[in-house]
Amino acid sequence: MSSPAEANNSSIASFRTKLLVAMMFVVSGMIALGLYLAQRNVVASAHRDLQQRFQAELSSLHKIQELRHAALAERCGELVSKPRIHAALEDNALDLLYPSAKDELRDLMQGEEPSQEQAASSLHARFYRFLDGTGAILPPPNPKDIGELNTETETQLALKKLPEKEQIGYFPENANAADEIVDEVMAVPIFSTETGDVISALVVGFKPFEVVSDRADAELKSGIWVNGRLHLPSLPKRAQLVLGNEIAHAVTKSDRARNNFTVAVDGAPQLLFYERLNPDSLFPPAYQIYVYSLADSMAQLQRLRWQIGGVGVLLLLAGFVASEFVAARLSVPVEKLAVDSEENRAQRKRAEDALALTSEELKRSFQYSADASHQLKSPVTVLRAGLETLLAREGFKPAVYHELSALLHQTHRLTGVIDDLLLLSRMDAGHLQIKLEAVNLSLLIDEWLDDLGALPDSVDVKIEKKFPAELYVAGEKRYTSLIVQNLLENARKYNRPGGRIRVAARKETDEVVLTIGNSGRPIARAAEERIFERFQHDFSGTGVSGHGLGLNLARELARLHGGDLRLVRSDTDWTEFEARFRIAQTTLDRASQVA
Amino acid sequence: MRWCLGGSLILVVVFNSVSAFGQAMVEGRVELPKSHSAPVMAKRYEIVTSGGVLATKPPLAVVYLAGSFPKPTTRPTKQIAQKDLAFLPPLLPVEVGTRVEFPNLDDTYHSIFSYSPGKRFDLGRYRPDERPIPSEVFDTPGLVTLRCDIHEHMRGLVLVLNTPYFVLTDAEGRFRLSALPSGHYTLKAWIDSKTTRERPVELKSGATLHVDLP
Numbered sequence: 096m097s098s099p100a101e102a103n104n105s106s107i108a109s110f111r112t113k114l115l116v117a118m119m120f121v122v123s124g125m126i127a128l129g130l131y132l133a134q135r136n137v138v139a140s141a142h143r144d145l146q147q148r149f150q151a152e153l154s155s156l157h158k159i160q161e162l163r164h165a166a167l168a169e170r171c172g173e174l175v176s177k178p179r180i181h182a183a184l185e186d187n188a189l190d191l192l193y194p195s196a197k198d199e200l201r202d203l204m205q206g207e208e209p210s211q212e213q214a215a216s217s218l219h220a221r222f223y224r225f226l227d228g229t230g231a232i233l234p235p236p237n238p239k240d241i242g243e244l245n246t247e248t249e250t251q252l253a254l255k256k257l258p259e260k261e262q263i264g265y266f267p268e269n270a271n272a273a274d275e276i277v278d279e280v281m282a283v284p285i286f287s288t289e290t291g292d293v294i295s296a297l298v299v300g301f302k303p304f305e306v307v308s309d310r311a312d313a314e315l316k317s318g319i320w321v322n323g324r325l326h327l328p329s330l331p332k333r334a335q336l337v338l339g340n341e342i343a344h345a346v347t348k349s350d351r352a353r354n355n356f357t358v359a360v361d362g363a364p365q366l367l368f369y370e371r372l373n374p375d376s377l378f379p380p381a382y383q384i385y386v387y388s389l390a391d392s393m394a395q396l397q398r399l400r401w402q403i404g405g406v407g408v409l410l411l412l413a414g415f416v417a418s419e420f421v422a423a424r425l426s427v428p429v430e431k432l433a434v435d436s437e438e439n440r441a442q443r444k445r446a447e448d449a450l451a452l453t454s455e456e457l458k459r460s461f462q463y464s465a466d467a468s469h470q471l472k473s474p475v476t477v478l479r480a481g482l483e484t485l486l487a488r489e490g491f492k493p494a495v496y497h498e499l500s501a502l503l504h505q506t507h508r509l510t511g512v513i514d515d516l517l518l519l520s521r522m523d524a525g526h527l528q529i530k531l532e533a534v535n536l537s538l539l540i541d542e543w544l545d546d547l548g549a550l551p552d553s554v555d556v557k558i559e560k561k562f563p564a565e566l567y568v569a570g571e572k573r574y575t576s577l578i579v580q581n582l583l584e585n586a587r588k589y590n591r592p593g594g595r596i597r598v599a600a601r602k603e604t605d606e607v608v609l610t611i612g613n614s615g616r617p618i619a620r621a622a623e624e625r626i627f628e629r630f631q632h633d634f635s636g637t638g639v640s641g642h643g644l645g646l647n648l649a650r651e652l653a654r655l656h657g658g659d660l661r662l663v664r665s666d667t668d669w670t671e672f673e674a675r676f677r678i679a680q681t682t683l684d685r686a687s688q689v690a
Numbered sequence: 691m692r693w694c695l696g697g698s699l700i701l702v703v704v705f706n707s708v709s710a711f712g713q714a715m716v717e718g719r720v721e722l723p724k725s726h727s728a729p730v731m732a733k734r735y736e737i738v739t740s741g742g743v744l745a746t747k748p749p750l751a752v753v754y755l756a757g758s759f760p761k762p763t764t765r766p767t768k769q770i771a772q773k774d775l776a777f778l779p780p781l782l783p784v785e786v787g788t789r790v791e792f793p794n795l796d797d798t799y800h801s802i803f804s805y806s807p808g809k810r811f812d813l814g815r816y817r818p819d820e821r822p823i824p825s826e827v828f829d830t831p832g833l834v835t836l837r838c839d840i841h842e843h844m845r846g847l848v849l850v851l852n853t854p855y856f857v858l859t860d861a862e863g864r865f866r867l868s869a870l871p872s873g874h875y876t877l878k879a880w881i882d883s884k885t886t887r888e889r890p891v892e893l894k895s896g897a898t899l900h901v902d903l904p
Contacts, residue, residue, distance in 0.1 A: 178842040179803070186835055188805035288842070289739035 122414035171283035230254040264378025279303035321381040364389040464520035479506040533679035562600035568676035586613035612671035714893035718901040720863040722749040737845035745882030754856035777846030791825040801839035808832030
């Protein structure tokens, strides 16, 4: 018994482990999913916040730029409406153009360059040029007065055609030198007062307005990207070159006026925003660039990730403990079940062993009974044959005949007892198979009552019958007949002279109840319990013959048929038995067919 | 400016002399461009530009006799006033060498200048009571555009002619030139800065020639 118990213990342990593993799997899966979603949410919202901040900054900057451009345009428009400039252009006096402009635009160029803070509101120009009717630069006679430019920059200011409205452009000067600057250029058309056509344009260069401070350690850096190059002085030259290429790539890929993407500068992640500075301009496209260092927010995010991870570990531990607890709680009934089942198994085994033994004994006893019956039957038959032969012979005294006849009767009884014993032993061994059919109980009773009347030793009893003509019960005819015979014989046998027998039968839902009562001495109260046991008889003390198997056999058969047999009453001069049979289903069918 | 050397006869011409013997006369009508504005009762003319062409509005023409004439020794001084932020008259034909004064009749500053190739000058800012009245001598034939540096819309025209014989038509284009020398000349009509019509004429002493310039 020890090895199955160990196996049991190990299987219980493995059940608990499996349960624990499954629960841990579910718990950790849920925690992982939850943490992943939380982390993603945090990252997304951080990104969104950053974007919104940028959008806000961009749009405020946009407004400032717009105001500034409007102011510049108004100023330039005012300048180009000067009569002398118009006169020079319209009255074919181009030689007077720059000298006149020098006077007229004096305040544009005059004075010191304004400080960084004043740059936004200042309209201080760095240079100006006029364009001729084809958009080419009208060469100034004395560039010193109107802002000197190198030839490369000057040629870039030319347009393919004269613009109908103000154009904004951005041009880097001294592109490769250390003191690289970007000029914000506004081209203002000059309309002829005579024809209304655009006859020229004034191109004025300003220092672009910088919102963000250009300290090298500033979180936000701004610059201008034009002609494939990035001008962002606070970044090292090499980084500017790399970023410039990245922006060029982004700008050619998508024609959106503003966008953002993440780039790496010297390994540090940066969020880069760009926005077109001069949409729809005849000048080359220029973009305002903002580079925002993500190092801080990345560090913050990293911290947050660590925190989330820590929370996750704690949750996991808590989940582990909870799982362990729950698994233990859950496996208790299972363990109990396992122990119980072990006990059950042992009990069952014992019962089975006992049953096998009993069955063996029963079989043996049945065999013994069967053998005994057969062994008995042969000599009884021989005996009966001998007696019959003797009875047939003539020449004996009448007393001898009487004696012979009595002996022959005894052999008949003996055969009956042997038959009953055989039947009982078969029943005990469970070998009796009953073939159920519809048996007409009424007919059966009538037949046996006729036989009773024909018996030689029939006493003078009055028979009362009270049952319908057709009463079908479910049973095998010979065994049902045996029950009825047994009860009727008893009723006659234990009757008193001049007594009566009452046979009644009735239907009761799905049963047929047969009651057979007889007058005569009652069964002793103490014996009432034992009358259905084998080899018990003569309870009334009448000395009537019987072998004590009949009632036992009848009850066993009745029960085998799904019915029962019991003593209803036995008191002064009246003993009544009741037999119950299952009603035959076919009775109804038959009745309905008859109907 | 083109002009013909009409004949070899040189005449002494006296201005404003009343039908002296031996003097010819030309009269007629210049077909003026259709004016879309209603007839101007106030007779206020202005210089307008349309498609790069300067002309008076309502249209007027200057009819003059082109030829080679002796230079007079003295010429009367002419005036173009600035009144109500406009030049008055807006179109002034003068003979070469004439001095033109620009009196300021407004109560504001004016700053008359010209970048025209024929006459570049700049009078600078001056007040109404500026004395002497700022003036310029126009000694190159051609059309001179007058502008004011302060009032950019102001335009005036001075047509400098190489002849003493010229006259402004009336609003219908009618004109009359009298006291002309006889001989072969070209009669010209300046209509706007881009349009000058001309017709050769033979003037006979004492005769009145009728010429229409359609």
